[in-house]
Amino acid sequence: MNLYETTFIINPQTDDATIDRHVREVADVINKGQGKIHHEDHMGTRRLAYEIQDLTQGYYASFIFEAPTSVLPKLQRHFKLNEYYLRYLTVRFEGNLEKLIRPAEEQAQSPKEKPAAPKDESDIDVGKGSEESLETAESPETEKIQTVETEAVEPEATDESETETPGDDAAEEQEL
Amino acid sequence: MAMVKGKKICRFCENKIDYVDYKDERILRRFTNERGKIIPRRISGNCAMHQRKLTTAIKRGRILAIVAFESESYR
Numbered sequence: 001m002n003l004y005e006t007t008f009i010i011n012p013q014t015d016d017a018t019i020d021r022h023v024r025e026v027a028d029v030i031n032k033g034q035g036k037i038h039h040e041d042h043m044g045t046r047r048l049a050y051e052i053q054d055l056t057q058g059y060y061a062s063f064i065f066e067a068p069t070s071v072l073p074k075l076q077r078h079f080k081l082n083e084y085y086l087r088y089l090t091v092r093f094e095g096n097l098e099k100l101i102r103p104a105e106e107q108a109q110s111p112k113e114k115p116a117a118p119k120d121e122s123d124i125d126v127g128k129g130s131e132e133s134l135e136t137a138e139s140p141e142t143e144k145i146q147t148v149e150t151e152a153v154e155p156e157a158t159d160e161s162e163t164e165t166p167g168d169d170a171a172e173e174q175e176l
Numbered sequence: 177m178a179m180v181k182g183k184k185i186c187r188f189c190e191n192k193i194d195y196v197d198y199k200d201e202r203i204l205r206r207f208t209n210e211r212g213k214i215i216p217r218r219i220s221g222n223c224a225m226h227q228r229k230l231t232t233a234i235k236r237g238r239i240l241a242i243v244a245f246e247s248e249s250y251r
Binding site for chain 2: 007009043046048049050052058060062086087089091094095096
């Protein structure tokens with residue numbers, strides 16, 4: 001059993017129910033082959049970087065699943081036989097699955113989970129104060145951590161690389 | 177254009193990203209030029225490991241029409 005990620009594009013020129021059915025069909029193929037779907041992502045209708053069958057938009061969806069290798073040819077066959085799949089790509093998933101799954105769970109359980117986690121830390125410091133005051137003191141801290149995490153991803157958006165490259169590129173072309 | 181010599185830091189190491197997602201258009205766009213070519217390591221400053229991961233991600237993204245193989249709107 002290996003972890004795989006399959007991403008595919010569906011022709012968006014049908015109604016939402018049909019698109020959803022096509023997504024479910026892929027899930028069925030995985031499930032029938034004793035696969036287990038861990039994560040499902042419907043990215044929705046996006047602009048295509050180039051035209052495929054004269055279309056400029058496509059409906060993107062992806063599954064991260066664990067399955068025996070026998071599923072992969074079945075998946076490929078399914079994609080090939082049905083022409084409403086514009087593109088498909090199945091690769092071994094090498095990212096962090098827990099990172100993907102956890103944020104979704106935390107959102108659902110946030111009222112219960114969040115106060116419980118700092119309690120463990122407060123147990124160590126019981127001598128300093130009552131549990132209640134510690135909990136209130138630590139709750140903003142957890143919020144801070146969350147903001148730091150989101151910021152850590154965002155700075156990627158710095159323009160430096162974009163400003164650097166056009167100049168270098170022009171220089172390169174002149175050399176040629 | 178004389179670039180100031182200095183250690184370029186790999187953006188992925190800096191932000192502790194160990195997996196480059198081929199579905200993330202923003203990242204793939206950042207490391208390709210307007211023609212759709214992959215920006216070399218000597219310019220972007222990426223470390224070898226991350227450049228390797230980025231390259232496969234961009235190539236996968238091209239298959240899925242997330243980034244273009246090449247752009248005609250040039251010149």
